[in-house]
Amino acid sequence: MSYEPHQSPPPSGADQDRTWAMLAHLGGILAYVWAGWIPALVIWLVHRDKGGPAATEARVALNFQLTVLIGLVICRVVQSIPVIGVVGWLGIIALSIISLVLSILAALAVQRGGSYRYPFSLELVR
Template sequence: MSYEHPQSPPPSSADQVRTLGMLAHLGGILAYFYAGWVAALVIWLVNREKRNVAAEEARVALNFQLTVLIALIVCAIVRSIPVIGFVGWLGFIAVSLISLVLSVLAAVAVQRGGSYRYPFSLELVR
């Protein structure tokens, strides 16, 4: 005698799309490793033709993470200058922390059904 367990309903397409948008923003956690843009790029490339929430949120996250990458590269260059290298380290820490905080805020906003716009971001991907 076997008992059938009731199956939970499959996740809706809207939930899956929202989760992908959230994951695109959470890629910012990897900014410390100069790789925060990878998750957003992959999600954007997969979804850009669909023009859905995931594609738009991934595009926004990708623009922000590319902006962060540029800032981190500038900080790395400044760090290599002996007299002002400390400023580069402070900038690196500040940019990394800002990226972490804003990425988490964006992921929470998207998961709650909204959208998120970063306070500063270059429009590199349209």
């Protein structure tokens, strides 16, 4: 009796696009360390000329993460003000949690084959 391992077929182009799109959204997990926009930017730069769902979802994720980054910078400025500094600190925590949750929801939606639009996002990258 011989055992021949079952070889899985290589992932198709659509599966790879969906995986890259999911990774672009999951980059938002890094928002607390101010690096959430980097994975989305790299994936968008690589896939923007090819088009497809990876480029579209990476652009959406990049716009959201840049919006979060602007919010984090504003909160950091508010945090440096002596009397209301705690508001800035709470804002940083809130934005980080919002980015974490929405990034995971977006990644799950894309993994299921759909697309995701964040509830708030500046259209900075077109």
